[in-house]
Amino acid sequence: MTAPLRTPPGRFCLGIDTGGTFTDAVVYDHDTDRVMAAAKTPTRHEDLYGCVIEAMTSVLAGGRGASADAVRAADIGLVAVSTTLATNALVEGAGRPAALVAIGFEAETLARVGLRTGTGATPGVQDSTSPADGGLDRLTGSLVSAPVVIVGGGHGAHGDERDPLDLDELARELDRIDTSVEAYAVAAQFSVRNAAHELQAREAIRERTGKPVTCSHELSPRLGGPRRAVTTLLNAQLISITARFTGAIRAAMESLQLDARLMVVRGDGSLVSADFVTQRPIETVLSGPAASVIGARHLARSSMAGQETLDAGSLVVDIGGTTTDIAAIRSGAAVAADGSDGADTATVGGHATMVTALPTVTVGLGGDSEIRIPADGSRGELAVGPRRVVPLCVAAQRHPDVVLPMLQRQLEAERPLAEFGQVLLRAATGASAEEANSRTGQNSLDSEIMRLVDGADGALPLENLKRSARWRGALERLERSGRVRRAALTPTDACVVLGLIDAGAGARAAREPDSLGHGEQEQSAPWDAAAAQTGAELFSRQRDRYGVDVGTGAVDLCRRVMHVALRSATEALLSVALGADGIAPAETRRQLAQTALDRRRRELERTGADLPGDAADERRADPLWGLLESSESASVPVTADASPTRPDRVPLARVDAGVGVPIVAIGAPAATYAPLVAALLGAVPIVPDHAEVANAVGAAVARVRITKQITVTAPRRGSYRAHWGDDPPIWHSLDDAREWATAQASAAAQAEAAAAGASDAAVTVDWETRTAPSNGRELFVEATLRVTATGQPLQQ
Numbered sequence: 001m002t003a004p005l006r007t008p009p010g011r012f013c014l015g016i017d018t019g020g021t022f023t024d025a026v027v028y029d030h031d032t033d034r035v036m037a038a039a040k041t042p043t044r045h046e047d048l049y050g051c052v053i054e055a056m057t058s059v060l061a062g063g064r065g066a067s068a069d070a071v072r073a074a075d076i077g078l079v080a081v082s083t084t085l086a087t088n089a090l091v092e093g094a095g096r097p098a099a100l101v102a103i104g105f106e107a108e109t110l111a112r113v114g115l116r117t118g119t120g121a122t123p124g125v126q127d128s129t130s131p132a133d134g135g136l137d138r139l140t141g142s143l144v145s146a147p148v149v150i151v152g153g154g155h156g157a158h159g160d161e162r163d164p165l166d167l168d169e170l171a172r173e174l175d176r177i178d179t180s181v182e183a184y185a186v187a188a189q190f191s192v193r194n195a196a197h198e199l200q201a202r203e204a205i206r207e208r209t210g211k212p213v214t215c216s217h218e219l220s221p222r223l224g225g226p227r228r229a230v231t232t233l234l235n236a237q238l239i240s241i242t243a244r245f246t247g248a249i250r251a252a253m254e255s256l257q258l259d260a261r262l263m264v265v266r267g268d269g270s271l272v273s274a275d276f277v278t279q280r281p282i283e284t285v286l287s288g289p290a291a292s293v294i295g296a297r298h299l300a301r302s303s304m305a306g307q308e309t310l311d312a313g314s315l316v317v318d319i320g321g322t323t324t325d326i327a328a329i330r331s332g333a334a335v336a337a338d339g340s341d342g343a344d345t346a347t348v349g350g351h352a353t354m355v356t357a358l359p360t361v362t363v364g365l366g367g368d369s370e371i372r373i374p375a376d377g378s379r380g381e382l383a384v385g386p387r388r389v390v391p392l393c394v395a396a397q398r399h400p401d402v403v404l405p406m407l408q409r410q411l412e413a414e415r416p417l418a419e420f421g422q423v424l425l426r427a428a429t430g431a432s433a434e435e436a437n438s439r440t441g442q443n444s445l446d447s448e449i450m451r452l453v454d455g456a457d458g459a460l461p462l463e464n465l466k467r468s469a470r471w472r473g474a475l476e477r478l479e480r481s482g483r484v485r486r487a488a489l490t491p492t493d494a495c496v497v498l499g500l501i502d503a504g505a506g507a508r509a510a511r512e513p514d515s516l517g518h519g520e521q522e523q524s525a526p527w528d529a530a531a532a533q534t535g536a537e538l539f540s541r542q543r544d545r546y547g548v549d550v551g552t553g554a555v556d557l558c559r560r561v562m563h564v565a566l567r568s569a570t571e572a573l574l575s576v577a578l579g580a581d582g583i584a585p586a587e588t589r590r591q592l593a594q595t596a597l598d599r600r601r602r603e604l605e606r607t608g609a610d611l612p613g614d615a616a617d618e619r620r621a622d623p624l625w626g627l628l629e630s631s632e633s634a635s636v637p638v639t640a641d642a643s644p645t646r647p648d649r650v651p652l653a654r655v656d657a658g659v660g661v662p663i664v665a666i667g668a669p670a671a672t673y674a675p676l677v678a679a680l681l682g683a684v685p686i687v688p689d690h691a692e693v694a695n696a697v698g699a700a701v702a703r704v705r706i707t708k709q710i711t712v713t714a715p716r717r718g719s720y721r722a723h724w725g726d727d728p729p730i731w732h733s734l735d736d737a738r739e740w741a742t743a744q745a746s747a748a749a750q751a752e753a754a755a756a757g758a759s760d761a762a763v764t765v766d767w768e769t770r771t772a773p774s775n776g777r778e779l780f781v782e783a784t785l786r787v788t789a790t791g792q793p794l795q796q
Contacts, residue, residue, distance in 0.1 A: 011077035012036060014059065014260070015700030016052060017291055017693075018083050019043060020388065021321025021368060022668065024693040025055035027071045028700035033302060037062050037071060038693045040668070048085070049248040056256055073257045078793055080699040082265040082291035085245050086238050086284045095237025099147040099181045101170065101205070102229055103188035103197050104154020104163060113226040113352075115148050115233070146233055147181060149173040153197045154189030158715040159728045162189065165197045167204055174208050184209070185236040187216040187229035193711070196726035212239050212279075219280065220354035221709035231353040235282035242281035246274040263757050263793055265291045265698070267346055267357030270705035271793055273757035282355050285346045288695060289325040289360040292318035292666060293334060295698025299688035300664045315573055315659060315683075317674075318695070319667035321368040321492070322388045326573060327360045328580035334358045335580040356707075361579075363572045367391070367492040367669060371539065371561055379546050384491060384565050393496050395423055395487035396531030399459040403487065406461050407534040416541045419462040423487040424449075424475075426458035445474035453484060462486070489539045491565050493532035494558035500672055569673065570597060570680045577659050588657075596657035597680065604679055658682035666694035704758035705790045708745040712737050712783040738767060738785065745787035758791030 017024045023043045027036040039058035043051050060071050089095050102110060110116070151173065153165035184205050188197040198215040205213050216225075216232040249262060262274040267286035277284055296316040318325040328335040336344045336359040344359035345352070364386020374383045396403035403423055410420040449471075453460045465471055478484045494500075536558050540551030551557030574593070575585035587593060659681040665674030670691045678685035690697060711723045712734070720737040721730045724744050731737040746763050753761035766786040771778040 012071065012075050013078045013080060013700040014056065014076050014258070015696040015698070016055060016079065016081045017288065017695035017699055018048060018052060018081070018085070019288060019320060019695065020084060020323070021366070023048075023051040023055045024696040025059040026690070026693050026696040026700055027059055027076070028697060030701070035690050035693075035697065038690060038696070040693065049245070049252065052081075052249060053252040053255070056252060056258075060256065074259070076258050076260045078263065079249070079253060079258060079260050080263045080265065080271060080702060080793070081249060082287045082695055082699040083245065083284060084288050085241065086281050087286060087288070089238060089241055090234060090285065095234065096183070096240045097146070097181045098183040098185060098233060098236035098239075099149065099177050100185045100187065100229060100233045100236075101173070101201055102148060102150045103165065103186070103191075103201060104152065105150055105187075105189060105225065105229070107150060109226055110148060110150075110229065113230050115146070115226070115229060146237070147177045149177065151201075153201075155191070155194040155197065157190055157193060158713055159190065159194035159721055159723055160715075161194070161196070165200055167200070170201060170204055171208060174205060178209050178211075181211070183212040183214070183236040183239050185214050185216070185229070185232035187225060187232050189225055190223075191215070191217040191225075192221050192223060192228075193713075193723045194726065194728055199726050212236070214239070214280075219282065220356075221711070222354055224354065227352055227354050231282060231355060234353065235280060238281035239278065242284070243278050246278055250274070261757060261793065263704075265702050267355055268705070269294050269358050269698075269702055271699075271702045271757065272704065273755070276756045282353065285353065285355050286357040286360065289318065289327070289362065290358045291695045291698035291702070292316065292325055293327045293329075293358055293360065293698070294702055295694035295696070296664045296666045296688070296691075297329065298701050299666070299690055299694055299697055300662075300686050302688065313661040314664050314686075315577060315661060316664045316666070317569075317573060317670075317677075319569070319665060319669050319673055320366045321668070322364075322366045323386075324363045324365045324569060324572065325360050326363070326576045327358065328576050330580065334360075361572070361576050363568070364388075365565065365568050365572070367495070368490050369565075370486075371489045371491070371494075373542060373544050373550055375545065377544065380544060380548055380550055382550060382560055382564050384561065384568060387486075389490060390425060390485055390487040391490040391492040391527065391532070392421065392423075392487055392535040393493050393527035393529065393532040395425060395459070396528035399423070399425070399457075400528070402456070402459040402461075404528060404531045404534065407531060407538055410463075411534060411538050411541075416538065416543070417463060418542070419465075419467075420542075421489055421535050421538045422462040424453055424460040424462060424465075425485045425487055426450075426453045427483065427485045445470060446478055449474055449478060450483065459487075489535045489561075491561055492527070493535055494561040494565075495669075495672075496527055496529050496532040497536050497554055497558040498562065500562075566673070566676060566680070567597070569677050573659060573663065573677065573681060574657060577661075592655055593657045596655045599651070599655060600658070600680055600682060656682075662686050664688070666691040668692045703790055704753055704756050704761065704793055705788060706749050706753040706756060706758075706761070707786055707788045708749040708752070709787075710741040710745050710785045712741060712785070714780050714782070734780070734783070738783070741785045742767075742787065745785055746789075749787045749789035753789035753791055757793045758789070759793070761789035761791035764788050764790070 013028045013030060015026045015028055021043055022040045024038070024040050026038045029036050037059050039055055041051055041055045041058060060073065100115060151166045151169045152163050154162050156162050186198050186201045186205070188201070191198045195215065195217040198217055202213045202215055205211070214232050214235045216228040219231055219235060220228055222228070246262065253260065253262065263271045264274055264277045264284055265287045266272055266277070266283045267290050269290040272283070293316050296318065313330045316327045316329060344357060346355045346357035347353065365384060366388070368388045368391060369385035370387045370389045372383050374381055377383065392403060392407070406423065407421065410416070413420070449465065452464060465475065479486060533554050536554035540549065540553055540557040542550050544550055551560065571588050575588045578587055579585045660683070662684045663674060663678045663681070664686045666688070671687050674685040674687050688694070713721050713723065715721055715730070718732060719730050720732070720734050721728050722737045722741040724741065729740070731740065742765060746765070749763060750761055764787070767783065769783040770781040772781050773779070
């Protein structure tokens with residue numbers, strides 16, 4: 001692992017992570033490798049910037065970290081941010097209007113990756129969406145509606161011009177679509193082999209429109225023009241969003257008198273300056289998971305005496321309110337799903353991009369995951385996630401006059417409806433009404449639902465909506481756009497009911513400095529235990545498709561919810577471990593693997609029962625370990641293992657499945673869940689100090705890293721072309737080509753690292769040659785040069 005950064009004495013780093021549920025902040029001293037202070041504040045999606053300001057203020061006042069002393073603003077030399085802004089914008093289809101200029105592509109080729117020519121401002125194109133639903137052209141932030149224009153040009157695989165760039169056609173297209181977009185993306189055929197046409201088109205667009213332009217060859221050196229075009233268009237849609245975000249962070253820093261450099265974590269775990277990421281915001285996709293991996297490993301290594309075990313391999317799991325992120329680490333490097341080492345490419349919101357990101361697996365399972373009855377499930381079956389909702393216990397605390405009275409009234413009904421126990425909450429996005437309407441394709445039903453929510457003071461029981469496909473469709477649009485959020489039963493509610501979360505502890509944790517930093521303000525508990533209990537009792541009366549009640553009371557239901565959640569987390573970790581070993585993750589669902597997990601759970605039950613004296617009492621007193629005990633109606637996978645029904649029958653076969661490396665768990669509930677999940681997998685759990693703010697620590701300890709890649713091909717025998725820039729030269733010696741390419745890539749990597757915020761970046765060079773057998777000898781195919789510049793961030 002890279003050595004920690006060293007900052008001048010008295011110069012600290014302020015690390016911030018804006019997650020789906022909490023915004024975390026830490027003050028980190030690189031000189032002593034110590035968390036000076038830490039703070040958590042609930043993320044308000046309608047006021048993300050305000051959350052960051054609040055978190056900054058709290059942590060500078062001392063927070064709840066290792067130090068009770070306030071940190072002076074003058075002590076902060078660097079602010080590093082891990083953000084989900086780009087990821088959320090892509091998932092929600094909320095990017096800003098941008099157009100793609102595709103040079104030398106066929107329309108059919110682009111259509112296969114979701115890019116349709118003639119959309120957006122282009123007239124005369126029909127789509128499958130009815131006018132009543134607003135039309136696809138109203139979804140101005142999505143790929144499907146982005147204007148895509150094709151002009152002549154492009155190069156071949158060896159960098160030779162195939163057709164001249166048609167600048168006249170480009171000018172006509174710009175005049176037609178410019179009023180409908182804020183930025184442009186340019187992608188040309190084989191631009192990574194010759195970037196001349198992209199660079200010419202960029203200059204023409206800038207001169208004619210004055211708007212931001214992104215070129216595809218600057219974002220990825222890989223072949224695959226259509227995917228590179230998608231990546232470039234998504235980047236263009238994020239430019240103005242990211243600029244406003246970094247501008248707001250700077251404004252917050254100025255208001256707090258923080259004279260520090262602002263940097264952002266990229267998806268590959270490296271840091272770049274705010275100015276750099278404003279031009280390439282797509283690279284911050286999966287910034288949060290990357291920060292969690294870095295922070296988890298850094299904190300775990302700091303807290304372990306024997307680091308050799310951790311160096312050999314580990315699983316990192318970030319248990320959040322919205323999702324659970326898992327990464328496999330082997331020999332210090334993240335391992336992709338196919339078992340390969342190093343960074344992978346990110347897929348977000350269904351879009352396969354060419355953005356480099358640390359390989360992580362994200363599971364829609366967290367404290368805020370919705371508990372539901374699967375429409376095609378077996379008798380009495382429950383499922384958790386993947387949709388994120390507001391826990392009933394939280395919603396009731398925010399709307400005490402609506403949520404608990406509603407639950408109590410619904411509990412008295414003779415027949416429970418599917419909509420019982422759910423509330424719509426208004427969540428203002430901060431966008432104008434016109435912008436919100438265009439994002440949602442809003443029609444009269446959308447407006448009617450919003451009027452009903454407003455009329456209910458921002459909290460509307462779901463039962464008050466009509467039960468029809470059109471109303472459900474309108475509700476889904478509003479939820480996707482973030483204008484409303486649904487409150488429903490979650491694992492957080494189940495934890496409150498089972499006593500896994502102590503309300504008194506929650507109230508104490510809620511004591512935070514106020515927004516001006518004037519000391520602690522006593523707050524009420526962040527959840528309502530009565531709402532969780534009543535909501536669970538109400539849900540237990542729901543019936544599955546067989547007409548069977550899904551529970552026998554609140555406690556039984558909540559125990560089953562936790563069975564499902566813990567089992568899902570266990571299977572997810574096992575799947576990642578199998579994939580890292582080159583074994584299909586689907587093997588987790590096979591009968592032998594399921595049987596092995598069932599046997600380990602029962603073995604843990606027996607072990608707990610056989611513990612001597614005080615140990616047995618302590619184990620039985622722990623409500624979480626009590627979940628290992630069989631529940632009368634617990635929903636567990638059915639296997640061929642005979643031991644549950646025949647306890648006197650000794651198994652003849654030994655069946656085992658688990659994890660052979662430590663599990664490093666971070667996130668607010670890590671200390672609660674990790675020991676049990678690790679026990680079910682036969683692994684050692686590691687919950688490091690400050691695990692609840694590990695993502696913010698990851699942002700604070702990340703480094704600047706820039707990689708430049710040049711491919712060398714042989715267009716003819718004895719000739720070697722180094723594909724770099726808009727005039728790739730041809731050499732008659734491979735050594736000469738390599739020397740020239742190394743000099744170009746090294747200079748570019750160092751310059752970009754400096755622009756990204758690094759000081760004195762160190763350069764490493766990797767050269768890989770591919771050959772193929774031909775007539776008894778090896779024939780040169782191509783070579784790839786990778787130059788990486790790595791350095792610590794400059795202090796302000």
